[in-house]
Amino acid sequence: MSAYSVTEPSKASKWLAGLLVALYTLITLLPLVWIISTSFKTGPDSISYPPKVIFEPSLEGYVNLFTTRTRIAAEDFAALPPPETWYDRIVRDQGMVIAGQSRFGERFMNSVIIGFGSTFLSIFLGTLAAYAFSRFKVPLKDDLLFFILSTRMMPPIAVAIPIYLMYRELGLSDTHLGMILLYTAVNISLAVWLLKGFIDEIPREYEEAALIDGYTRFQAFRKVVLPQAATGIASTAIFCLIFAWNEYAFAVLLTSGNAQTAPPFIPTIIGVGGQDWPAVAAGATLFLLPVMIFTILLRKHLLRGITFGAVRK
Amino acid sequence: MAEVTLSDLSKSFGATQALRGVSMTIPDGAFVVLLGPTGAGKTTTLRLIAGLEKPDTGDVRIAGASVVNDTPAQRDVAMVFQQYSLYPHLSVRDNLAFPLRSPMIRMPEDQIARRVREVAEVLRIPHKLDNRATALSGGEMQRVSIGRALVRNPRIYLMDEPLSSLDAKLRADLRVELKRIHQDLGATFLYVTHDQIEAMTMATHVGVLDQGRVVQFGTPREIYENPVSTYVASRLGQPHINLLPADAFPGAPHGAATIGLRPEHIITGEGKAAIIQRIEHLGDQTRLHLTLGPHALVTLTDPHSTLTPGETLHIRPLSPLWFDRDGNRI
Numbered sequence: 001m002s003a004y005s006v007t008e009p010s011k012a013s014k015w016l017a018g019l020l021v022a023l024y025t026l027i028t029l030l031p032l033v034w035i036i037s038t039s040f041k042t043g044p045d046s047i048s049y050p051p052k053v054i055f056e057p058s059l060e061g062y063v064n065l066f067t068t069r070t071r072i073a074a075e076d077f078a079a080l081p082p083p084e085t086w087y088d089r090i091v092r093d094q095g096m097v098i099a100g101q102s103r104f105g106e107r108f109m110n111s112v113i114i115g116f117g118s119t120f121l122s123i124f125l126g127t128l129a130a131y132a133f134s135r136f137k138v139p140l141k142d143d144l145l146f147f148i149l150s151t152r153m154m155p156p157i158a159v160a161i162p163i164y165l166m167y168r169e170l171g172l173s174d175t176h177l178g179m180i181l182l183y184t185a186v187n188i189s190l191a192v193w194l195l196k197g198f199i200d201e202i203p204r205e206y207e208e209a210a211l212i213d214g215y216t217r218f219q220a221f222r223k224v225v226l227p228q229a230a231t232g233i234a235s236t237a238i239f240c241l242i243f244a245w246n247e248y249a250f251a252v253l254l255t256s257g258n259a260q261t262a263p264p265f266i267p268t269i270i271g272v273g274g275q276d277w278p279a280v281a282a283g284a285t286l287f288l289l290p291v292m293i294f295t296i297l298l299r300k301h302l303l304r305g306i307t308f309g310a311v312r313k
Numbered sequence: 314m315a316e317v318t319l320s321d322l323s324k325s326f327g328a329t330q331a332l333r334g335v336s337m338t339i340p341d342g343a344f345v346v347l348l349g350p351t352g353a354g355k356t357t358t359l360r361l362i363a364g365l366e367k368p369d370t371g372d373v374r375i376a377g378a379s380v381v382n383d384t385p386a387q388r389d390v391a392m393v394f395q396q397y398s399l400y401p402h403l404s405v406r407d408n409l410a411f412p413l414r415s416p417m418i419r420m421p422e423d424q425i426a427r428r429v430r431e432v433a434e435v436l437r438i439p440h441k442l443d444n445r446a447t448a449l450s451g452g453e454m455q456r457v458s459i460g461r462a463l464v465r466n467p468r469i470y471l472m473d474e475p476l477s478s479l480d481a482k483l484r485a486d487l488r489v490e491l492k493r494i495h496q497d498l499g500a501t502f503l504y505v506t507h508d509q510i511e512a513m514t515m516a517t518h519v520g521v522l523d524q525g526r527v528v529q530f531g532t533p534r535e536i537y538e539n540p541v542s543t544y545v546a547s548r549l550g551q552p553h554i555n556l557l558p559a560d561a562f563p564g565a566p567h568g569a570a571t572i573g574l575r576p577e578h579i580i581t582g583e584g585k586a587a588i589i590q591r592i593e594h595l596g597d598q599t600r601l602h603l604t605l606g607p608h609a610l611v612t613l614t615d616p617h618s619t620l621t622p623g624e625t626l627h628i629r630p631l632s633p634l635w636f637d638r639d640g641n642r643i
Contacts, residue, residue, distance in 0.1 A: 205394050205396070205398050206398070206400060206401075208363075208365050208385075208392075208394075209392070209394060209398045209400075209458075209461075210400075210411070211364075211365070211384065211385040211386060212363055212364075212365070212385045212386070212390060212391065212392045213386075213391075213411055213412035213415055213461070213465075214386045214412055214415030214416065214417030214418055215386060215415050215416065215417075216384070216386065216416070217384075219415075219416070224400055227402040228401065228402055
């Protein structure tokens with residue numbers, strides 16, 4: 001680690017830097033604020049012009065997201081008993097009654113299963129492969145690594161048609177397993193390359209010490225390498241999860257009834273009972289949460305992970 | 314505890330030949346010190362015995378049985394690395410307990426606790442047991458890694474310059490401690506160092522390596538008094554041996570090219586005239602830097618010497634070491 005002196009920046013330049021960062025943050029966060037505030041608006045508020053910044057919050061979007069609703073004849077509507085629950089009332093206020101449950105919960109669970117499943121699998125396989133590439137003499141190592149990376153050199157959707165045909169033949173279309181395998185295949189190159197970088201940085205002496213201390217190679221890997229690679233594993237996991245979670249094109253193409261994830265489902269909400277922007281915004285807001293929570297939980301690791309390896313000792 | 318035999322070990326890394334046919338027997342209970350400059354093959358020798366590298370040719374036997382196909386764990390050796398060896402995610406206590414929890418030993422936890430405490434006392438780190446390994450000073454870290462070897466009772470202790478990162482006081486203390494452990498346990502040690510005081514005080518045997526070869530193996534006295542070459546002679550002795558052309562003094566035997574003079578080989582008060590250039594008072598000894606014609610040499614004198622720079626001092630050699638043109642002893 002080399003020492004270098006840095007002169008303290010002037011007050012004016014600090015202010016300017018702060019201002020730029022604040023401006024950038026504002027621009028980045030504005031769409032999020034828009035989505036989250038829309039999710040708490042009523043239908044009319046959501047499309048009012050000029051847009052309402054201050055409004056009376058409503059759970060209409062969330063109720064509509066989880067339900068299907070129907071209009072009934074005016075005399076039948078008037079004859080209904082008073083609404084029993086708060087969500088009955090919200091639907092009744094829109095002049096409709098609840099017809100049943102929407103499929104959002106199910107789609108959301110599909111996203112969770114497929115997103116976390118493929119992240120786990122990518123990290124599991126990626127860590128083992130990265131360790132082997134980092135520590136052992138693998139024949140054609142450089143060519144193999146290049147080959148693994150080459151799967152990233154085109155947009156994955158370029159192979160959509162072959163994959164569609166292959167999945168249809170194999171019976172993997174519209175299955176959780178099929179989507180987990182697909183996202184893992186896309187993520188594994190990223191996982192191997194990132195994790196190899198992290199494992200390369202862990203001095204071999206630790207494992208050698210463990211080998212001499214009476215452990216097998218695999219035990220040394222588990223007890224000495226894994227805990228030290230935790231930072232790299234966490235940040236790689238976040239990248240993998242974000243890709244699998246947000247993936248849209250393959251999900252549209254390969255899933256429909258059974259294993260459909262949230263991204264292709266959310267836009268379909270718009271068709272139910274007119275332009276229901278609050279429901280779409282509510283779906284998008286809930287969809288943001290898992291990745292946000294996951295990232296916040298691993299935040300400490302992520303920050304260290306980003307600077308790790310960038311700083312040469 | 315066991316005898317370790319190396320026969321004709323060779324090892325190369327790419328184009329670099331690290332060891333060229335090293336043969337050596339480390340007797341049971343011996344404290345063998347390997348001396349040599351960086352790149353002489355000292356660390357490679359340790360790694361081959363530990364099983365971290367496979368030899369290209371040759372054999373390593375521990376207690377008579379070849380171990381070249383055994384894993385490091387099966388060899389039952391302990392090693393102290395020069396650096397980097399503490400598990401950074403574990404506490405000092407867990408670092409010390411790590412070898413005892415291995416599948417090879419699986420000591421019950423209450424015995425582990427006792428053993429860890431004993432070793433921590435010896436190394437004077439009992440108050441650090443609950444620290445994280447990364448929250449220690451360099452000297453403490455090195456003591457923990459020595460401790461991690463000492464908790465076990467392996468067939469041989471391999472130590473790669475374990476004291477080199479410590480301050481002088483601690484170094485002296487641990488030197489005594491290691492020597493005591495060697496004597497009490499009757500343990501076998503193979504110890505790599507640059508430090509000649511460590512070599513002279515701890516070793517029962519010294520092996521001098523040069524470019525992957527063992528050039529001399531013997532007791533510290535033998536190595537000091539009867540070096541086979543100028544190279545070996547320069548490894549030991551403080552101040553360094555003076556190497557001058559053989560014709561600097563009369564009486565050179567046939568074929569001699571170099572005369573080697575340790576301080577005790579220089580008699581003052583008679584012989585050739587030398588001029589005192591500089592006097593270093595080191596407390597327990599006083600060094601004289603002399604010039605003899607075009608040659609510079611260093612010798613010792615009485616600590617309370619009243620000599621001053623610029624004075625002339627007469628010197629003559631007393632049973633010096635003679636070397637031929639290739640640096641080999643005559």
